[in-house]
Amino acid sequence: VNVYVQQDVDEFYNMLFDRIEAEMKGSPQAELLDERFGGKLVHLVESRECEHVSAREEPYHALQCEVKGKASLLDSLHTYIAGDLLAGDNKYHCSQCDKLVDAVKSTRIGTLPTNLVLHLKRFDFSLITFERQKVNDRFEFPRELDMAEFMAPRDTTIVDDGGTVYDLNGVLVHTGTSDTGHYYSYICDQATGSWHQFNDSMVTPFDPSTLPEVAFGGDCPHSAYMLFYR
Numbered sequence: 001v002n003v004y005v006q007q008d009v010d011e012f013y014n015m016l017f018d019r020i021e022a023e024m025k026g027s028p029q030a031e032l033l034d035e036r037f038g039g040k041l042v043h044l045v046e047s048r049e050c051e052h053v054s055a056r057e058e059p060y061h062a063l064q065c066e067v068k069g070k071a072s073l074l075d076s077l078h079t080y081i082a083g084d085l086l087a088g089d090n091k092y093h094c095s096q097c098d099k100l101v102d103a104v105k106s107t108r109i110g111t112l113p114t115n116l117v118l119h120l121k122r123f124d125f126s127l128i129t130f131e132r133q134k135v136n137d138r139f140e141f142p143r144e145l146d147m148a149e150f151m152a153p154r155d156t157t158i159v160d161d162g163g164t165v166y167d168l169n170g171v172l173v174h175t176g177t178s179d180t181g182h183y184y185s186y187i188c189d190q191a192t193g194s195w196h197q198f199n200d201s202m203v204t205p206f207d208p209s210t211l212p213e214v215a216f217g218g219d220c221p222h223s224a225y226m227l228f229y230r
Helices: 009-024 032-037 073-082 208-215
Strands: 039-047 053-060 063-066 084-086 092-094 099-101 103-111 116-121 123-125 132-134 144-146 165-176 181-188 195-199 202-206 222-229
Touching: 009 032, 009 116, 009 222, 039 092, 063 073, 073 103, 073 116, 092 103, 165 208, 181 208, 208 222
Parallel strands: 063 116
Antiparallel strands: 039 053, 039 103, 084 103, 092 099, 116 222, 123 132, 144 165, 165 181, 165 222, 181 195, 195 202
């Protein structure tokens, strides 16, 4: 990695996990990342004309959350479950009924990890300028997050019996533009509950009550890019 070139943290996160998984393959710790950070999405197609439901699972280590046009994390997560109507020329073929039916296609959470990581999609590609641009919209997120309403129905997938309530314990912030910038973090010490800012070699105490001013974005260059809940 060239330390003089700005890297995308989400891409680095995925690359790091891939390399760690490759190194641990075949070892007693081979499933460690999945156990701590891995969950499953469930892609559903629910017929409106019969009782049949199609469910397909997909593993994840981080949930991708739209920022553009969304006021908050909960608003963004609701786009997962809102669904798209498959009707008219886009009807769904129900294999069990062997006919085309109106249906709703949506995504739900099948299983949740111990550590829930959310990637806030702060960078977008403009079809007008054909350039990458940063989305500086204000985007709120809670200190406590309950994922219960985003879970898949139990009759469509194997859902674990773990809790759905998480506490925020880390925020990675990007400051700058789509081309240049800097990353730093706010992290909660699990042992003491105290927060600190980690900015290169500087570690200083941090008051989490100021997160709306320093991490929600809006009319400022700094905004949260990845959220870590536990």
